[in-house]
Amino acid sequence: MAQSARGDRGFAAEFADRVFDLKILDPAMGSGHFLTSAIDYLAREIIDAQEKQAAQQGIETVNKEHDINWARRQVAQRCIYGVDLNPLAVELAKVSLWLRTLAAEQPLAFLDHHLKTGNSLVGSDIEEIEELESDTGGSGQNASLADFGVTRKGTIEQLMGIYQDFIAIENQELADVKEMESKYDEFEQNKLRQRLEAMTNVHTAEHFGCDSIPQDAYKRMAASLEDDDSWEDIMDTSWFQTSRKWAEKNQYFHWSLEFPEVFYNEEGGEISDPGFDAIIGNPPYVRVQNLDHDLIDYLKTQYQVAYRRIDVSLMFFELATQLCKISGRASYISSMQFRNSTYGEKLRDYLAERDIEKIVDFGDLPVFEDATTYAGILVWKPSENTDRTVDYTKVNSLSDELVDVLRNETDSDAISRYQTSLLPNEEWTFTNKEEEALINELEENPRLTEFAESCTGMFTGRDEIFLFEPEEAKESDIEDDIFLDVIRGGDPERWHLPQASKKSIYPYQEVDGQTKLLSVTTLQNEYPNAYEYLLSHKEELAERQDSRENIDGNDWYKLTRPGRIPVFNTRKIVTSGESKQNQFCIDEVGSGYSNARVFSVVPENLSAETLLGMLNSKVAEFYLHSISRIKRGGYYSYSCSYLDEVPIPPSIDDRLEELVEVICNKTAELDALNLNLGDYLGNYSEGKNLGELYMPANNLSGTVLTATTDDKDNLRLGDVSVTRENGTVNLYATARYKPVEPDEYETDQWGYTETEPIHAMQFAGLDRKMEQLLVDFVPMAIDKAGGFAGFRETATTTMSLIDRLSALQLPELNDVEDGMSRYIEIHTTAEDLNQEIAELETQIDQLVYDMFDLSEEQIELIESSVNDR
Incomplete structure (x- = not known):
């Protein structure tokens, strides 16, 4: 029996062969953490299959030489692919994989052909050149490119022959590694391969905005592909040199040329289902402010999901869909801020058309010790799917067994599971059926826009120049009446607004209800000190950008966005732009406020107190948190686009206004208490x-x-x-x-x-x-x-x-005992006020529930949802 088992490869060997055929990619691999984990997972599956076969056959082991280290090494060499923009990260990834696959008496494996440096998002497929049509070249251009297609296929076939010889090397002995290095260098330095790469560089540079490329460039390159003299002439052209410099600067990465075995068969033709079997990773979050304008323009022309404020991580979702086999899977752990942000609109639509299998939502839990983004895991297939139902898992807490719970889909208090629907042209709210039904019912009511106007504020473009501390402004020589009180994001408190924390030089005036910039002459004559101060910073102010244009000319001293004086001067409701809970209050004196950090609501058909009660209610908080964009640390966005949608009941109870007046007075009284411990301590040891x-x-x-x-x-x-x-x-x-x-x-x-x-x-x-x-x-x-x-x-x-x-x-406690007694007494008063405020909030919430005619079940759902967030 044992002899028969040894002679029969069995299902374990067949399973291993299937695993070794897999191609797994991390297109932004960093130092290789995800790829190392993939190696461990697949190697363990191979060994488990061997152990299962051995148990069935009653033998100790299927093959004693095929241990976990062998399995890891085979997976690393055959299955794992990675790309990163940072060459140091690529070298660190190689080291990580080498260390994970170390085996006794074997050299470090050769991994250069699978772990590469480049910009995953920037490059071209050589097939795109074949599809080009010239506006002026007529059939001659097309015929030339058709001939190029034949040449290209022959070149790929030649390259695949070299590549097959390369990957056939065992990669076990030191001599094998040396032979692989030599053979891979032959592949990389192949003359025709380098010329194909040069053509894709030109094609990519053209998309990057290089306007010096002639219309017949591809015809000339295609015709010269196998003619050394003609190719030398092309290499001497300025447009060719420019495209090569741009390729080096932007680290173009042409996927089908870098990993040909993933896309082509041995004859040089495209395989039936090209691409990677699995794409994994954590796409990098790069802010639009850190990108060159040329790269932003390129991404917006090459990726459907690039929209408004570019977030590079979004492009990686589209890239994964393009590179993954139709039969494969893609899975990222990534920031989920795109789920209901404006810039994520195109990605939501794009993914909603795909077969999204699973979403794991970590909310604001610290998935990565040092990360501060709102994380989630998405698993999807590239294929289109009309069934919009998705298995959704909300992770309530992190625990040691969470990985097993998620992988085995077992029940646990750490998670909540239900199905949700993701539709094109909609934000992703991830609500269960009960919450969705309640939201739909609330949305049948009038909206805030029928009773008020929500407004954005001002952008200075250089806060460090325009903004002053109140005392700093008072002590300066700048004229008092050119300053505007400015509410900042940390100023609004729930029910009460303390004094505005900043003052801004504000060179504007109201003319016929419009906000107008002061002329240079008026500024010089009426505010000479302010003018001299601004003039001393003219160079910095002129370098500010409004969109991509520098602020120059005669209005160099303007704000990039001035806001509206009529809104600033009126009595209005204000809120922080980001907050964990609804934090609305009334600005009684009329102040300016900073855009993105503060938003306002100007009442029109209801009193400010009535609207304030509605906006600070749990119903409004439930609704806003259901539709709003959540940010790091559990903060929600309170921008105008969300505020406008808040439902308002058609019939208002007059008692609401009275309760809000009382609670505003109580919070003002609370704010007046001195709770600064240092003022009570005095001298102490x-x-x-x-x-x-x-x-x-x-x-x-x-x-x-x-x-x-x-x-x-x-x-x-x-x-x-x-x-x-x-x-x-x-x-x-x-x-x-x-x-x-x-x-x-x-x-x-x-x-x-x-x-x-x-x-x-x-x-x-x-x-x-x-x-x-x-x-x-x-x-x-x-x-x-x-x-x-x-x-x-x-x-x-x-x-x-x-x-x-x-x-x-x-x-020393004895030294501060009297002060601590007074401090505790004041604290007790504050606690009593907080208790009264809490009771008033309960009454306000109950009034609002009644005005919406909500059932006990719906109230319980709102209370539970708000308390959990």
């Missing part, structure tokens, strides 16, 4: 530091808080919060640092990325005064930093962030 009081939180070890600058560049503490939870005091902290590969992270203008909050410290067994001291003094000390209370925010090569926190010294 230093007491214990946090290191003497805390217990480390579970799983703190290994987090970025325990790292040093040897691990993370420019590592420093971000935000810190201290809260009472279940009888203990808990400290949470974020970390900021400069990532090695910034394109893979969302970074700020200084190049820093910030982690999600990490549970760092626990404190137990403390009295009320010490608890209160921790809750309020620690964030204050963190905010001051610079050595205050022994705390510094930056890590070093020997000091981690948790070390820095441990060194923070609290005041």
Whole structure:
């Protein structure tokens, strides 16, 4: 029996052969994490098949030489493909795969033919040249390109012959690796291959806007493909040289020439189902501000999904669909912000036409320790599908067993599963049937646009020049009446607006209800100090861009978007542009506000108080969060396009206005309380530091808080919060640092990325005064930093962030006891007011429920949905 089993390859070998035929691509591989995981997964499947066959045949093993290391090596050499724009990342990926496939007495495998450097999004297929038609060349051009098609196929056949000899090498011994290097160099340096690549470079450069390419360029190149002298003449032309320089600068990547075995058979013809069997990865998030205008234009002409504000990650979805076999699968883990953003409209339509099999939605959970984007997993087929139903999984919490839960589709409290529909021309709301029905019912009511106008604000284009702190503006020589009070994103509070936090030089006036720029003469004569100040920054102001045009000429001092004075001057409702909850309040005095950070609602047919009650209600929050774009950290967008859609009941209860007036007064009273701990402490000596009081939180070890600058560049503490939870005091902290590969992270203008909050410290067994001291003094000390209370925010090569926190010294409690008593008394008053405000909010919500005539089941659905978010 054993002899028979050894002589029969069996299903395990057949299964391995099928696996080795797979072609798996990560088109933005970075340092190769996804490809390494794919190797492990497929290798494990091969070994599992062998073990299953051995168990069935009653033998110890099918083939003792075919262990997990053998399987990994075979998969890496045969199945894995990757591309990245960064050559260093490509080398790191090779190292990762080499280390994962190390085998005793075998050299490092040759991987250069499968892991390559280039811009995955920029390039051409050689077949596109055959399809070109000349506007002036007539049949001669077409005939030439038809002949080129024959030549091209013969060239590909020749290249495939070299390539087949190359991949037939065992890649086991050192001599094999040397032979592969030599054979692959022969393939890369093949004269006809390089000329085909040159033709695709010209074709791509033309799409990039190179206007010096003559109309007969492709005819001339096609005719010269096998004529060395003619080709030399073409290489000497300026347009050819330009296309070659552009190709090097933009790192063109021509897929069918780089990986011919994925697209062509041995005879040089296209295979019946060309492409990769699976495409995986995490597409890079690159902001439009970081892209050259030429690249933006190219992407918008070459990709259907490129729309409005370019997000490079969206193009990778279309690329994957193009490169994947019709019978294959594509799957990305990516930011899901495109699901209901304007710039994601074309991608939603594009994917809705495909066969989307599964979506896993992580919401604002920290899937990647250092990432701050709203992450999700999509699995789809390139083929079109009229069935719009998608299996949707909402991940409620991260846990060690989550991968098994998702892979095996088992039940767990960590996830919620249901089916949803994704239709073209619609945002992706990911609502279940009950929520969808409620949203549809709410949308039968009138909308906000019938009762108010939502408005955007102003863009200066250079906040650091135009915006001032109030005291800074007061102390300057600039004329007071050219300043405009400006509400910023952090100013609006729920129900109450404190004083505007900024002042802006605002060189405009209202004329017949219109906002008009002051003339240079008026500015010089009436505001000479403001004019001189602006003039000192003229060069910077003139370099600002409105769209792509620099601001120059006589209006160099204007704002890029001035907003509207009539809206600024009126009594209006304002809200932060991004918030975790509805945070509307009334601007009583009339202020300007910054576009994108603040939006306003100007009442027309209802009182401001009535509309404010509606907008801060749970019904409005449920609706807005269902349709709005969610951002990092669980923040929702409150832009005009969403505000306009808020449903308003046709009949309004008068009691709503009265309740809102009371709650606005209560929140103003609360805001007037001085809750600044530092004002109550007086002089004190230093007491214990946090290191003497805390217990480390579970799983703190290994987090970025325990790292040093040897691990993370420019590592420093971000935000810190201290809260009472279940009888203990808990400290949470974020970390900021400069990532090695910034394109893979969302970074700020200084190049820093910030982690999600990490549970760092626990404190137990403390009295009320010490608890209160921790809750309020620690964030204050963190905010001051610079050595205050022994705390510094930056890590070093020997000091981690948790070390820095441990060194923070609290005041000696006996020295601040009287101040703490007064502080706690004020805090108690604040807690009482908060309780009254909460009760008033409950009454307002109930009134709104009644006005919409909602059932108990619908109310429960809204309450549950809002509380879960």
